[in-house]
Amino acid sequence: MHTLNVYTPLKYTIKYKAKNTYEALVNKALWQFLIIPENNGTQDLEYSNFTNSLKVIPENSVNGYGFNTYRVHPKKEFKSIDFEAEFRLTKTVINPYDQVPFTDIKVDYEILDSLKFKTEHEPFLKSTPLTKLPEGENESFSFDLSKSPFENLNALNAWVYTNFDFKTDVTTVKTNLKEILSNKQGVCQDFTHLFCALARKNKIPTRYVSGYLHQGSGFLGDSQMHAWVESFIPGAGWIGFDPTNNILAAESHIKVAHGKDYTDCPPLKGIVYTSGSNETSYTVDVTSEKGMFQQQGQQSQQSGSQQQMQQQQQGPIN
Numbered sequence: 585m586h587t588l589n590v591y592t593p594l595k596y597t598i599k600y601k602a603k604n605t606y607e608a609l610v611n612k613a614l615w616q617f618l619i620i621p622e623n624n625g626t627q628d629l630e631y632s633n634f635t636n637s638l639k640v641i642p643e644n645s646v647n648g649y650g651f652n653t654y655r656v657h658p659k660k661e662f663k664s665i666d667f668e669a670e671f672r673l674t675k676t677v678i679n680p681y682d683q684v685p686f687t688d689i690k691v692d693y694e695i696l697d698s699l700k701f702k703t704e705h706e707p708f709l710k711s712t713p714l715t716k717l718p719e720g721e722n723e724s725f726s727f728d729l730s731k732s733p734f735e736n737l738n739a740l741n742a743w744v745y746t747n748f749d750f751k752t753d754v755t756t757v758k759t760n761l762k763e764i765l766s767n768k769q770g771v772c773q774d775f776t777h778l779f780c781a782l783a784r785k786n787k788i789p790t791r792y793v794s795g796y797l798h799q800g801s802g803f804l805g806d807s808q809m810h811a812w813v814e815s816f817i818p819g820a821g822w823i824g825f826d827p828t829n830n831i832l833a834a835e836s837h838i839k840v841a842h843g844k845d846y847t848d849c850p851p852l853k854g855i856v857y858t859s860g861s862n863e864t865s866y867t868v869d870v871t872s873e874k875g876m877f878q879q880q881g882q883q884s885q886q887s888g889s890q891q892q893m894q895q896q897q898q899g900p901i902n
Contacts, residue, residue, distance in 0.1 A: 591677035594835055598796055599869040600669040602852075607860030609661045615854035617654040618647065618794070619669060619809075622839045626676040637666040649848065651841040673838070675872075680832040684734045684820045692733055695818040696787045705789035705816060707844060714845040715781040715792075718762040727786040733817050737825055740782055744775050745830035750804045757846055772804070772828040773846050776811040779827045780845065789816040793824065794849040796838040796870050803829045803836065809851050809868070814842060838870070 600619055623629050634642050634654050643655040658665070695701050702709060711717070717724075725743045727736045749769040757773065761781055764774045776792055783790040790813050797803055797810035803826075812826040812833050824833025833839075841849040856862070 591835075593677060594675040594872045596671075596673050596675055596798070596838060596870060596872045598669075598671040598673075598838070598871075600667070600671075600866070601868075602667045602864060602866040603664065604667075604862065604864050605664040606662075606856075606858050606862045608858050609663055610658075610856055610858045611661060612857040613656075613658055613854060615656045615852060616645070616647075617656070617667070617669070617852055618651060618841050618849055619851050620652045620654070620840060621671050621673050621796070622651060622841065624839065626678060626835075627839065628674045628676075629671060630674060631670070631672040633671075634667070634669040636668070637664070638662060647841070647849075649841065649843055651849070675835050675838065677835040680823060680834050683823060684817065687732070687819045689730070689732050692818045693729060696733065701818075702787075708789040708791045708816070709784050709787070710844070711781060711784060712845045712847075714758075714760065714777050714847065715784065716761060717781050717785065718765065721765065724765065725782050733788060733815075734820065734823070736786070737783060737788065737815050737817070737823070740779060741825045741827050741832075742830050744779055744827035748775060748778075750775075750828060757850070772811040772826075775827040776813055777845060779813045779825065783813070783815050790814070791822075791842040792845045792849065793833070793837075793839055793842045794846075794851060795840040796868065798836040798838070798870055798872055803831075808866075809840070810837070811846070812837060 598621065617634070620632060621627055621629050636642070636656060638658050638660070640656050640658050643657070645653050645655050647653055654669075656667070725740050728739075731739075747768060748764070750771065751769040752771055754767070755764070755770040755774050759770065759774060761778055764770050764778055780790045780792055793812050793814055794809055795812075810826075810828075812824055812828070814822040814824050814833070816822050824837060824839075826833050826837065840851070843849040
């Protein structure tokens with residue numbers, strides 16, 4: 585008799601806070617926040633609230649991939665602004681290995697090589713500036729075609745985790761894979777870009793995922809928001825892999841958005857018209873039945889220009 589495993593859903597509360605301060609008056613600003621947990625098959629967003637100290641009513645918008653965002657456009661001058669968001673959701677607990685059926689390996693690779701499949705998944709098969717492997721790069725991970733796509737992706741997950749060191753403040757959101765492969769260190773966004781590149785090189789559609797990570801189990805990536813991948817496997821669909829921690833994405837991963845790479849889903853981007861320096865501080869608290877973790881950081885910038893483009897005021901995703 586087959587025994588059905590029944591898991592108790594997790595109740596999560598996420599609190600996001602950020603404070604921006606400026607040396608000179610800000611004449612005009614526009615921000616977009618991509619921080620809202622997605623509603624999907626394993627996540628049920630039950631409550632969301634977003635406010636700011638200038639009492640600007642946020643606009644609800646949808647980005648190019650269909651994910652919900654907040655937009656804030658103050659109409660008056662200011663030198664500081666605070667943002668606060670709170671989300672509550674229920675996360676269904678599943679065993680991701682249950683999603684992967686036993687299939688014919690030869691048929692799986694025939695599907696991956698078919699024109700129909702490549703056409704359907706073309707956006708997540710192409711390389712981007714952040715997921716482009718260096719010319720002549722053939723010494724990194726290679727697929728073993730005697731093993732299934734899922735087995736190879738699991739091996740890739742372990743390969744990145746084993747061969748690269750998690751270290752903050754050594755990369756930026758613009759660091760390319762040539763530098764990552766050379767220095768063999770970085771944070772989760774770097775390892776996610778590398779996984780995307782190698783999976784796509786082996787004909788596996790793979791997308792970059794941004795979200796929150798519950799760290800009750802001590803996972804790496806406790807600063808700012810987290811990043812991992814989702815790869816499409818014939819017969820299984822999209823499966824999440826976290827190369828920073830060498831695990832499959834499951835109940836500890838709270839998805840916000842996905843894209844081809846980091847530039848499609850930065851948690852915060854915007855344009856601020858001002859001069860002088862600015863500073864951003866932030867915290868993220870995620871609580872659940874399994875515990876609580878807090879993410880926090882600080883960034884300072886100096887600029888004499890009248891316009892500062894802040895693609896991600898929080899800095900790199902960890």
